[in-house]
Amino acid sequence: MSRLIAALLAAASCASVAQAQTAPPVEAREVTTLDQALTLAGVSSPNVEAAEAGVSAAEQGRNVARLRPNPSVSVEVENVAGTGPYGGIGESETTVGFSLPLELGGKRGARVGVANARIDRARLETAVVSADLRLRVTQLYIVAVAAERRLTVAREQLRIAEEALRVAADRVMVGATSPIDEQRAQVQLVNARTEVERAERNVAVTRSNLERLIGQPITGDLDQPWFDRTGTFGPTAAINIEGTLAYAVATSDYSIADANVRLAQSQRMPDLTLSAGTRRIESSNSQAMVFGVSVPLPFFNRGTASVAQANAERGQADARRRGVRLDVDTQIADAIADRDNAAAAVRASGPALEAAIESARIARVGYGQGKFDQLILIDAERTLLQTRIAQIDALAAYHDAEARLARLTTPAPSISGDTQ
Structure with missing residues (x-):
């Protein structure tokens, strides 16, 4: 008789857990998407403002170079x-x-050449700042979305722990199991509550960091469906390293050094x-x-010492340009591998999560009917939690790798090369 009562209680508890997990939201709230966050960050970023001021300063420097x-x-x-x-x-x-x-020897023209090279470099710097800002916002958004997802999982685990404690208490009450089961369930509940508190703090911190970067508070939800989407993975088309922003910056530094060589030669x-x-x-x-x-x-x-110094600096800039090419190529390969590994983990997490959910369900019912030991139930719940967290980590790793890859392959903007 006691086993029958415990089974009925367990079935009711499992039904209530399932209902809590599948209940629709009460109302739809406004969603702050990643694109909106990127737009807001671009408007409020002091780094973008500083880069634009750098372009203006370089243009004024050309005006100075033109003076006789x-x-x-x-x-x-x-x-x-x-x-x-x-x-x-x-x-x-x-x-x-x-x-x-x-002035003889083309000094004025050489000065203007250096100034033009610096203007091109300043314009590239604005693109670098924008690309870096996009990466930073994207990564903070990923962290914030993942923190919200972990909070959802923690709350679900808290509800499961509460139901597990009720089942254990009922089984102890009818004499179907030892009081130690109730104590274990109590420990699981305390741990679940602690995890919820920690997850809530993480959500507050990650949201606050994102809000500071975009310059305004986030009142609604973040885009959870975006977090679940994964796109391209596997072999990609060959990437032209020389067309990337990083290589263009290194080439621009070389152009400045080369212009300084001509300036030093004119000074002789x-x-x-x-x-x-x-x-x-x-x-x-x-x-x-x-x-x-x-x-x-x-x-x-x-003037020979100045020319020698300028030539050495040009050689240094050329070596750095070649080094940047190798570094970017390596970093792109690493980002692609990280993306593909994360995508594989995301694909595997679906069947694994389904199996973990079913295993935990069977363990709950079996424990309620007295067929399984409580340790089996605890292990099944722990496996379910780890599988859910692993899926979140895989999704976060995928989006982070995609963001890094997008930053590394950012194309260089066209530079006007204005020499007027």
Whole structure:
């Protein structure tokens, strides 16, 4: 008789658990999608604003590079405040002159070339900042969605633990099992409640991190159906590494170094300074014109050291560009492997979860009917929990690998190459 009562109680408990897990939501809430989060983050990000300011600064730098040297005006008074006939100003000579530096060797064009290369680099930096921001937002969104999914699982496990405690208490009450079963069920319930509290804190923290990045609070739900979707996996078409954003940045750094070589070479050509003026001679009350040309003598600094330094920096930039190509190729291969491994785990998690759910159901019914030991039930529930968490981890790993792959394969934007 006691076994019959326990079986009836177990069946009722299992029915209530199933109803709790399949009950539809009371009302549909607004959903914040990943695309919406990306849009909001792009509007509020100070890093994007800083990158745009960097483009403006580089453009102003080109305006500075275009400027020619300023002319000079000089006034000289000679033969005054001396001795003898030069004690006054009667023998003084006053010269008012005008001098104009002339840049030779293409220095101005070389400066503008460096400035143009830096503008291209600044424009690429805006694309880098946007791509990095997209990756960061996507990863935070994945973490937040996964945290909500884990909270849902924790609450389901809490309901199961509560029902398990009721079944154990009823079985103990009718003398169908030892009181130790009730104590074990109590421990499982305490652990389930603790896990719910931890999951709730994780949801609050991950949501808060995402809200700070997008610049506004998230009042609705996150896109759980998106989290369940997996797309492409397996072999992909060959990726042109030289067309990626990372390689374009390295190439732009090389272009700056190459332009600096031309600038250093142009600096080896001495500049001329032309001067012209008028001189007034007080003693004869007459005037005369003065003309001059000055050229620096490259005795101590011939500019060869600067050219050698610029060549070494260009070689360094070229080596880094080749290194970036290898690194990006390796990182893409790793991201593809991570994505495919996660996709395989997601595919396997479906049948595994179905089996774990059925196994836990059988264990609950069997324990309620006295056919199974409570340890079998606890093991089945633990397996179900681990399978659910493994599925969430696999989905999170898949989306994270997809996000990293999208960042690595971000195409380089077209640079205008404006030289005006």
